[in-house]
Structure formats: structure tokens, C-alpha cells
Amino acid sequence: MTKDDEMTTGEPVLAMRGVRAELGGRPVLRGIDLTVRRGEVVALLGANGSGKSTAIRSVIGQVPVSAGEIELFGAERRAFRDWWRIGYVPQRTTAAGGVPATVTEIVSSGRLSRTRFGLFRKADHAAVRHALELVGMADRARDNVEALSGGQHQRVLIARALVAEPELLVMDEPMAGVDLASQEILAATLREQVAQGATVLLVLHELGPLEPLIDRAVVLRDGCVLHDGPPPRAVGQHALPGHDHVHPHEHTPQRTGLLN
Amino acid sequence: MELLDFAFMQRALVAAVLVGVTAPAIGIYLVQRRQPLMGDGIGHVAMTGVGLGFLLNTSPVWMATAVSVLGSVLMELIRWYGRTRGDIALAMLFYGGMAGGVMFVNLAPGGSNANLSSYLFGSLSTVSPSDVTAISILAAFVVVVTLGLRRQLFAVSQDEEFARVTGLPVRALNLLTAVTAAVTVTVAMRVVGLILVSALMVVPVAAAQQLTRSFTATLAIATALGVTVTISGTVTSYYQDVPPGATIVLLTIAAFLLLTALAAPLARRRARAAAARRPAGDPPECAIPATRGAADEVGV
Numbered sequence: 001m002t003k004d005d006e007m008t009t010g011e012p013v014l015a016m017r018g019v020r021a022e023l024g025g026r027p028v029l030r031g032i033d034l035t036v037r038r039g040e041v042v043a044l045l046g047a048n049g050s051g052k053s054t055a056i057r058s059v060i061g062q063v064p065v066s067a068g069e070i071e072l073f074g075a076e077r078r079a080f081r082d083w084w085r086i087g088y089v090p091q092r093t094t095a096a097g098g099v100p101a102t103v104t105e106i107v108s109s110g111r112l113s114r115t116r117f118g119l120f121r122k123a124d125h126a127a128v129r130h131a132l133e134l135v136g137m138a139d140r141a142r143d144n145v146e147a148l149s150g151g152q153h154q155r156v157l158i159a160r161a162l163v164a165e166p167e168l169l170v171m172d173e174p175m176a177g178v179d180l181a182s183q184e185i186l187a188a189t190l191r192e193q194v195a196q197g198a199t200v201l202l203v204l205h206e207l208g209p210l211e212p213l214i215d216r217a218v219v220l221r222d223g224c225v226l227h228d229g230p231p232p233r234a235v236g237q238h239a240l241p242g243h244d245h246v247h248p249h250e251h252t253p254q255r256t257g258l259l260n
Numbered sequence: 261m262e263l264l265d266f267a268f269m270q271r272a273l274v275a276a277v278l279v280g281v282t283a284p285a286i287g288i289y290l291v292q293r294r295q296p297l298m299g300d301g302i303g304h305v306a307m308t309g310v311g312l313g314f315l316l317n318t319s320p321v322w323m324a325t326a327v328s329v330l331g332s333v334l335m336e337l338i339r340w341y342g343r344t345r346g347d348i349a350l351a352m353l354f355y356g357g358m359a360g361g362v363m364f365v366n367l368a369p370g371g372s373n374a375n376l377s378s379y380l381f382g383s384l385s386t387v388s389p390s391d392v393t394a395i396s397i398l399a400a401f402v403v404v405v406t407l408g409l410r411r412q413l414f415a416v417s418q419d420e421e422f423a424r425v426t427g428l429p430v431r432a433l434n435l436l437t438a439v440t441a442a443v444t445v446t447v448a449m450r451v452v453g454l455i456l457v458s459a460l461m462v463v464p465v466a467a468a469q470q471l472t473r474s475f476t477a478t479l480a481i482a483t484a485l486g487v488t489v490t491i492s493g494t495v496t497s498y499y500q501d502v503p504p505g506a507t508i509v510l511l512t513i514a515a516f517l518l519l520t521a522l523a524a525p526l527a528r529r530r531a532r533a534a535a536a537r538r539p540a541g542d543p544p545e546c547a548i549p550a551t552r553g554a555a556d557e558v559g560v
Binding site: 057060061062081083084086088090097098099100101102105106108109110112113115118120142143144147160164170 | 288291292293294296409410411412414415417418419421422423424425426427428465469472473474475476478
């Protein structure tokens, strides 16, 4: 079975049908249809205010839906209980508490969906260490998250999403405000997850370094789906013949040494 | 220690230890949620409970617990539903609670504002044996919630949106936090007083933060500091004949200032240690790579 067949026949892990939502009385989603099938990497694109973040936040129940249906892994969203199957990376601004917290403490909270009554076993501690290794932050495990750069903070939030070993990754602008070195590590982490069969839905402002990974792009405008299909064609230098998205720095050794 | 010969001092010290543990233990989540003044609001509402206790001739501690738990649930509901007018509704709840307390006390037979005073500012000699029983039961509840559910409460207080996606019952945990804060207010009421209780929830946490990098360490240092100041404040209050609540709060603020002064050298030492850990090839200062030339080197 080729990848294309998979895309049309794979079981849907996320389905939105006619979803509408209002924020402060203003319609933000005006009937969104979106299906993500197992193994797909789908980018949600659109200008600021087009509703892409609201669409994602309606899926996780953070934004109330006024009409339409949302299904997760075949279950109606309200009846869905297997939350460990979803790894969520919110926009970085939402995750700031008023008390210091270490990288390990933040990542551990992502493992709660796999524990009973919040009791951690050996496997849970091991999963936290492994998730930090995946994003190259194992050496910062005991540091205060406030002491990290924007890109490092984003890697911690991705580790927090990965620590439950989810099947579907939902990410809201994972590359926003992230330095180049961290972007490369994030792209590599995501590539690895996709190779292992993860399904990904991500909100992006621009395709950027994740472009080669993306199977399908859904473009929103004013709360409606404008385009659902192959990613928008590259323009400018990216469209030149011979430009096959192999960036030269992809194969140079990581200067930070964090991944080794 | 002659002060331990007095039964009322034994009771006051037991209450002081319980307050010292519970107030920072719930306060840390309020600080983490950036609602440090919530305890203050609940303290105002609890006054109505104290007043009702006098009026109905029942235990003011249990009455205050009931009313402040109700008030905290109401505050949480206002936070969910009343996004736009939430602040106004909270203000009405706080001042209505305070006014209700004064009104009920004065309606009680032979009651006057003087009866309220020991609840407002704390008092050692008035902690009765039944108060100690009530405070111990309530404190046990607070400890079980704040320590037993610390991973869940941490997750919800740190990032509510993410906590929802881990399947945690976010609303139930928010309600539980509010109710636990209300219970803590009534635990602390007899020793520190309703007006000053919020200080003991917030200031030890703020003081601990000056030194710590982790939530766990902040929680440990804040409760240790809480117990230290409540015991030393209670003892000072006995020997110097000064009000315990005010003594405890002033000691807590002094501890905050002391730890803040200690924090700067500690931060410098940590920065040096971090610099020593960095690989040797990494330049310690800003340096422009020689091959590129400086950006402001403009050839004309």
C-alpha cells in the first residue's frame, strides 16, 4: 500500500464536521470540516485571526463549540477518555506559572494521563528522561524553565507532549519564536515521530523547515476552509529546479552536542 | 520552657504548627495560578460565618468554614461564567461578606465588634479545646489534598489548557483548590486572624522562591518557613504580649527580605557554576567571528 492509499483509507483519528464556534459573540469558526487520518501530517495554515488556533482549541475542549461534531479516535469528543493518545503542544505563552518549576517537573505533568491517581512508577520516570533525550534537553532536566531560551522552552513543551507516548500530536505554532538550532532539533524530533507512525496536526504560520514532512495543508480564512490538499507550492528560491528541500545544515553535526 | 505548662499555650502552639504547614501548602498553588489574593477574599467572606456563629450561638469556626467554602465555590463559578463582570462580582462578594459579619455580630445578643476582633487579628488565649479539634480535622484535609494531589494541582495551576488534554478533571480540581483555600483560612483564623491569613499563604512562598529553582523545593522551604514563623511568632507574642497575627506576618516579611538579600550572591554563584560546566570552546563573552567582520564595519 502506498502512502497515498493510506491517506484516503487510513482510519480517521480526528474528524471535525461543520464545527462552528464564537468568541465574545463573534463567529470565529463558521463550519469547519477537517479529517486527519492515521499516519498523516496535516498543517493548518492561515493568516492571523483566520481561526486556526481556535480550531485546534475546540478539538481539545478549551473553546466551546456551538454547532457541529468533533470525533477523536472514533469517539464523540465529550465521551473521549483515552487522553494519553493525544500529545498537545499549546502556544508557549499559555504555560507560565507564578512559582519556579524545573524542566523535569513540567515534562512530568504530561505523563499524568498514563498514571493512576498521579502515582509515578519507574516506567514513568524513565519516560520523562527519554522524552527529554528526544528533544535534547536531558542536561537541563533540573534547571528552572524560566532560565531557558524561547527555543529550549518550546522543546520542553514538546517533550511534555511526547512523554505520554501519544498517537496523535496536536501542535499550535511549534516554530514561533524558536531559534534556528532549536528549529532543527524540533524538525528532527518530529521526523522521528512521523517515521514511527505518529499522526500530526499542526498550526503553522509558514511551512518553514517542516515543509518536507507535511502531507496535506488545510488553509483557513475567516473561519472557513479555503483549501484542503497538497501543501501550497513553494515560491521564490524554493521553487527553482533542483531545490529538493535538502538543506545543507541538515547533515552537519549538531554544534550544540545536545542530541549526542 | 515554662510556656508549655499552660494548656492554652499548648493549644495555641498546636494551632500555630498546623497553620504554618497548611497556609503555604495551599498558598503555593494560588501563587502558581497568579491568584495570590484569593485567600484575602475568602477571609473577608469568612467574617459572615463568624458573625452567623455568634448570632446562632454555634461554633464560629465551623460556621466560618461552611460560609467560606460556599464563598469559594461561588468565586470559582464567577471565574468560569462571569468573564466580563467577574471583578465587580468578586468585589461585591468580598465586601458583602465583611459587612455581613459586622451586621450579624451586632445582631447577636450582647454582641459587639469587640467579639470579632480576636477572629480578625488572631488571639492565643482564646483557642479552645474544641477549636483545636476542629483545626486539626481541617488541617488534615488540607494536607491530604495539597500533598496527595500535588502532581494534579501542579499541572492544573501551571497550564490549565494542557491539563485538560491530559484528561484531568480541570474544573473539579479548580473547585477543590478553592475549597481547600477556604478551609485553610478557617484553620488559620484563630491564630493569625482573617485579615492577615492571606499573608501566610503568599509571603512564605514568595520568600522560598528567592532561593529555589523547582516547585518541590519551593513547597518544602515555604512550609518549613511557615512553621518557623508561626512558632516563633506565637512564642514572641506570649513573652512580649503583642498580637500573634501581626507578629507572625512581620516575621514572615522579615524572612522574605533576608532571603531576598541572600538570593543575589547565590544567583551569582550559580551563574559561575553554569559557566564552568559549559564546554571550553564556548566563548564566555560576546565575540564576533573573525571571518565575518563586524556588522557595523561599513566600507564607504
